[in-house]
Amino acid sequence: xxxxxxxxxxxxxxxxxxxxxxxxxxxxxxxxxxxxxxxxxxxxxxxxxxxxxxxxxxxxxxxxxxxxxxxxxxxxxxxxxxxxxxxxxxxxxxxxxxxxxxxxxxxxxxxxxxxxxxxxxxxxxxxxxxxxxxxxxxxxxxxxxxxxxxxxxxxxxxxxxxxxxxxxxxxxxxxxxxxxxxxxxxxxxxxxxxxxxxxxxxxxxxxxxxxxxxxxxxxxxxxxxxxxxxxxxxxxxxxxxxxxxxxxxxxxxxxxxxxxxxxxxxxxxxxxxxxxxxxxxxxxxxxxxxxxxxxxxxxxxxxxxxxxxx
Amino acid sequence: xxxxxxxxxxxxxxxxxxxxxxxxxxxxxxxxxxxxxxxxxxxxxxxxxxxxxxxxxxxxxxxxxxxxxxxxxxxxxxxxxxxxxxxxxxxxxxxxxxxxxxxxxxxxxxxxxxxxxxxxxxxxxxxxxxxxxxxxxxxxxxxxxxxxxxxxxxxxxxxxxxxxxxxxxxxxxxxxxxxxxxxxxxxxxxxxxxxxxxxxxxxxxxxxxxxxxxxxxxxxxxxxxxxxxxxxxxxxxxxxxxxxxxxxxxxxxxxxxxxxxxxxxxxxxxxxxxxxxxxxxxxxxxx
Numbered sequence: 001x002x003x004x005x006x007x008x009x010x011x012x013x014x015x016x017x018x019x020x021x022x023x024x025x026x027x028x029x030x031x032x033x034x035x036x037x038x039x040x041x042x043x044x045x046x047x048x049x050x051x052x053x054x055x056x057x058x059x060x061x062x063x064x065x066x067x068x069x070x071x072x073x074x075x076x077x078x079x080x081x082x083x084x085x086x087x088x089x090x091x092x093x094x095x096x097x098x099x100x101x102x103x104x105x106x107x108x109x110x111x112x113x114x115x116x117x118x119x120x121x122x123x124x125x126x127x128x129x130x131x132x133x134x135x136x137x138x139x140x141x142x143x144x145x146x147x148x149x150x151x152x153x154x155x156x157x158x159x160x161x162x163x164x165x166x167x168x169x170x171x172x173x174x175x176x177x178x179x180x181x182x183x184x185x186x187x188x189x190x191x192x193x194x195x196x197x198x199x200x201x202x203x204x205x206x207x208x209x210x211x212x213x214x215x216x217x218x219x220x221x222x223x224x225x226x227x228x229x230x231x232x233x234x235x236x237x238x239x240x241x242x243x244x245x246x247x248x249x250x251x252x253x254x255x256x257x258x259x260x261x262x263x264x265x266x267x268x269x270x271x272x273x274x275x276x277x278x279x280x281x282x283x284x285x286x287x288x289x290x291x292x293x294x295x296x297x298x299x300x301x302x303x304x305x306x307x308x309x310x
Numbered sequence: 311x312x313x314x315x316x317x318x319x320x321x322x323x324x325x326x327x328x329x330x331x332x333x334x335x336x337x338x339x340x341x342x343x344x345x346x347x348x349x350x351x352x353x354x355x356x357x358x359x360x361x362x363x364x365x366x367x368x369x370x371x372x373x374x375x376x377x378x379x380x381x382x383x384x385x386x387x388x389x390x391x392x393x394x395x396x397x398x399x400x401x402x403x404x405x406x407x408x409x410x411x412x413x414x415x416x417x418x419x420x421x422x423x424x425x426x427x428x429x430x431x432x433x434x435x436x437x438x439x440x441x442x443x444x445x446x447x448x449x450x451x452x453x454x455x456x457x458x459x460x461x462x463x464x465x466x467x468x469x470x471x472x473x474x475x476x477x478x479x480x481x482x483x484x485x486x487x488x489x490x491x492x493x494x495x496x497x498x499x500x501x502x503x504x505x506x507x508x509x510x511x512x513x514x515x516x517x518x519x520x521x522x523x524x525x526x527x528x529x530x531x532x533x534x535x536x537x538x539x540x541x542x543x544x545x546x547x548x549x550x551x552x553x554x555x556x557x558x559x560x561x562x563x564x565x566x567x568x569x570x571x572x573x574x575x576x577x578x579x580x581x582x583x584x585x586x587x588x589x590x591x592x593x594x595x596x597x
Contacts, residue, residue: 033499034422041413044468056446129341135575137528139549140568157366247441275445284445292442299437
């Protein structure tokens with residue numbers, strides 16, 4: 001049997017970089033196995049992924065009732081959600097949450113990665129310490145940080161040393177969202193830090209050497225070599241963070257159930273509550289369709305970038 | 311690696327020395343901030359209940375209450391929830407390797423006509439944010455009559471485009487000559503997959519196992535919707551319902567349970583660091 005194309009050594013590259021190969025297949029038996037291997041995946045993707053996605057679009061025009069059956073209601077679900085003032089509140093809260101995660105959380109892993117890459121000793125320990133919170137399960141995180149944020153907890157004890165009166169970080173509406181952002185940054189920045197660290201360490205050392213000989217100081221080396229070299233990685237992480245934080249609801253649900261006074265009611269939580277508290281699946285799916293339209297655009301941008309980078 | 315951004319000469323300048331010192335101090339503070347809540351969860355689980363609520367909080371327990379752990383273990387049916395979680399983990403792993411692995415192998419190594427079409431059919435789902443079809447997904451499972459059954463986790467585990475992509479990329483890197491040789495020797499494609507591709511792909515399966523383990527271990531919201539009787543709850547769901555939201559549970563018992571739930575993932579992390587660092591860099595490519 002003769003093979004017309006031989007591929008090798010493209011491990012770790014994206015699928016898009018691989019040029020399409022036309023291969024002369026000489027065996028019917030081989031094709032039969034090939035199709036046989038694809039069938040289970042195709043069936044499962046249709047039933048458990050494409051079907052829900054399409055049902056989502058269809059049911060946004062229906063009143064979903066498991067007992068009496070579904071009835072077509074036209075645009076009623078959309079009219080209902082647009083007339084609900086909580087929709088705009090939840091969009092506002094989500095944007096506020098995304099904004100906070102950017103200013104509080106986004107730069108932390110970049111700075112930490114550059115700093116840790118310069119450590120001469122204990123670099124491995126610093127890496128492990130930074131990443132360890134990431135493996136803490138969500139439910140443990142909530143129990144842990146409820147106590148950390150307690151009016152008689154350790155954070156208030158620390159602030160008390162500076163004469164600050166105890167603050168109810170979680171239940172005081174002014175601090176609720178910020179407290180969630182700090183908690184999630186604590187948990188998640190280590191994983192982003194490891195990605196950036198790999199980026200920092202892949203920059204050739206002799207670039208710094210050359211810059212130093214040309215008289216560039218430490219800050220200009222960071223500004224003109226390190227950060228530009230990581231530019232595409234930083235932009236990619238930014239898009240991933242925006243896609244991720246725009247769908248956030250679990251911490252808000254677990255710690256506060258969207259309260260106090262709906263200040264932590266994010267868009268995704270609003271969707272979840274429509275479906276699983278009010279049992280209005282039609283309106284819930286309509287909210288999902290709207291989210292899909294907005295995030296789909298971001299997804300395409302990210303895909304375009306991935307294509308350039310990998 | 312001889313030097314980083316800083317060269318040895320830089321560090322001899324006093325100004326840089328101070329900045330470097332501040333940086334090291336900053337990293338030390340970060341490390342303490344990272345480890346403190348984790349250690350406190352452990353030590354709080356060993357304190358007496360009144361001691362946890364003293365202000366300011368103490369780090370070490372004054373008396374060590376080891377019995378908190380046996381009380382915590384018996385407070386809810388942890389072994390049952392643990393069994394459910396392990397069930398879901400193993401089933402999901404099996405489905406991933408069987409369904410997604412075979413499809414990835416076919417697209418990467420067999421390349422039947424129109425396989426590109428199937429490839430895009432799978433990959434397209436990466437661009438659809440999971441939260442946007444969470445509710446129809448639930449409705450779909452309900453209509454299929456899969457609620458409150460492990461199949462509601464096992465079957466959809468075969469519909470993960472991201473894991474598919476990871477395996478496909480890995481199979482792309484295996485030298486095709488090996489499969490040619492097997493083919494000439496009369497091995498069927500299934501034998502090629504099971505006897506050659508699977509043993510050569512242990513690193514990617516290890517990475518996937520870690521992903522699947524952490525999802526099974528950490529997910530609390532979705533299982534709380536899908537499983538609605540107590541005997542089917544996963545560990546995380548049970549902790550959320552009975553420990554986090556408990557009103558009359560002693561804090562010391564609560565922390566001992568939280569600590570027990572946190573220990574396995576920490577050990578998995580420390581034991582499989584190599585694979586985890588790899589898996590983290592893979593998430594950057596994730597959609």
